Amino acid sequence: MMRVSLRLARVMGIPINIHISFLFILPFIAIAFGFTALPDLFGYHIGFGDLPVGDLEKLFFGLVAAILFFVSVLIHELAHSYVAVRNGYVISGITLFVFGGVSEIEKQPPQAPGEALMAFVGPAASFIIGLLLLPIWLALRNENGLAITVVAITTSMMSFYNILLAGFNIIPAFPMDGGRILRALLARRIGFMRATKVAVAVGKAIAVFMAMVGFFYSIWLILIAIFIYLGAREEERGTTISMALEGITVEALMTREVSTVPPTMTARQLLDKMLAEKHLGYPVMDGERLIGVITLEDIQRVPAEFQDVTLVERLMSRQIVSVSPTTPAFEAIQTISSRRIGRLMVMDGDRLVGIVSRSDLLRTLEIKAIERGTSTGRT
Numbered sequence: 001m002m003r004v005s006l007r008l009a010r011v012m013g014i015p016i017n018i019h020i021s022f023l024f025i026l027p028f029i030a031i032a033f034g035f036t037a038l039p040d041l042f043g044y045h046i047g048f049g050d051l052p053v054g055d056l057e058k059l060f061f062g063l064v065a066a067i068l069f070f071v072s073v074l075i076h077e078l079a080h081s082y083v084a085v086r087n088g089y090v091i092s093g094i095t096l097f098v099f100g101g102v103s104e105i106e107k108q109p110p111q112a113p114g115e116a117l118m119a120f121v122g123p124a125a126s127f128i129i130g131l132l133l134l135p136i137w138l139a140l141r142n143e144n145g146l147a148i149t150v151v152a153i154t155t156s157m158m159s160f161y162n163i164l165l166a167g168f169n170i171i172p173a174f175p176m177d178g179g180r181i182l183r184a185l186l187a188r189r190i191g192f193m194r195a196t197k198v199a200v201a202v203g204k205a206i207a208v209f210m211a212m213v214g215f216f217y218s219i220w221l222i223l224i225a226i227f228i229y230l231g232a233r234e235e236e237r238g239t240t241i242s243m244a245l246e247g248i249t250v251e252a253l254m255t256r257e258v259s260t261v262p263p264t265m266t267a268r269q270l271l272d273k274m275l276a277e278k279h280l281g282y283p284v285m286d287g288e289r290l291i292g293v294i295t296l297e298d299i300q301r302v303p304a305e306f307q308d309v310t311l312v313e314r315l316m317s318r319q320i321v322s323v324s325p326t327t328p329a330f331e332a333i334q335t336i337s338s339r340r341i342g343r344l345m346v347m348d349g350d351r352l353v354g355i356v357s358r359s360d361l362l363r364t365l366e367i368k369a370i371e372r373g374t375s376t377g378r379t
């Protein structure tokens with residue numbers, strides 16, 4: 001999902017990307033901002049719909065407001081990133097999405113120190129922007145003249161949407177910031193794992209409630225509810241896995257005695273080898289050099305009558321996905337599931353030192369789950 005995005009700029013050394021979905025949604029937001037007019041929404045003036053100008057001008061003002069809105073989202077994310085960097089985390093980038101922004105915090109340990117503050121500063125920044133714009137709007141709202149009215153409406157909208165953004169993100173449900181704040185506060189009393197479980201349950205309950213209300217009032221609320229529900233589930237899974245694999249590197253899990261095949265082996269010979277050794281994938285070595293990976297699926301493409309004459313070289317995948325022995329096991333799992341592959345080559349420089357498979361990782365996870373189940377846990 002992260003891959004289809006464009007590099008926009010760098011702020012504080014952090015790459016700012018825009019996701020492709022954002023480019024699709026931008027015109028719709030520009031149209032919504034340009035052509036609606038909601039003069040009495042909590043006293044705010046939202047939208048350029050009732051300005052005495054042509055459609056093209058409305059669209060232009062709407063577009064400017066839409067861009068300013070996403071600048072607000074960016075400031076929100078930068079606030080998170082700033083505290084994260086201060087806490088010693090590496091931010092690999094900020095990506096702007098349909099739903100707002102996402103900061104990709106690299107190497108975030110499961111029990112992040114300063115997580116509450118890190119989560120809090122985003123909504124706080126949005127709220128402060130909203131608050132600071134309020135007096136400007138109030139000063140300009142009764143002035144005459146087109147230019148000043150446009151500025152007044154834009155200020156009003158930005159104030160409104162920033163406060164809305166703060167309010168939405170403070171909802172105590174994953175994946176919103178409020179979910180993280182709730183978990184961090186709970187974790188001090190009941191431990192990280194139980195805090196995650198409680199925060200996830202609260203998030204799911206809020207999602208179900210929202211969906212029920214949405215059923216009667218608004219389809220948007222249902223969509224947001226689904227977003228929250230999936231976010232809560234994702235957080236639960238991610239936390240469980242990363243906790244279980246905390247401190248474990250690929251080196252501890254990999255198979256060292258790697259059985260390899262030469263590129264000149266036939267498909268039939270390889271099938272016999274698979275049957276004998278009960279492995280479903282092999283690195284293909286040309287002497288000391290790793291040149292590809294061959295799996296059972298690759299061979300399945302060859303009709304039985306050609307198995308004797310088709311060489312591994314022609315069937316193998318030349319795209320080698322590798323990790324180093326020091327790669328955290330959690331990252332290896334993420335790579336395996338995001339690339340949809342069964343095994344990773346473990347390379348020390350350009351030397352193949354092992355293989356780590358999906359089943360190696362899952363087995364470790366299961367054992368760790370049992371270990372945790374028998375211990376009393378952190379309190």
Ligand SMILES: [Zn+2]
Pocket residue numbers: 076077080122123169177
């Ligand atoms: Zn946030």
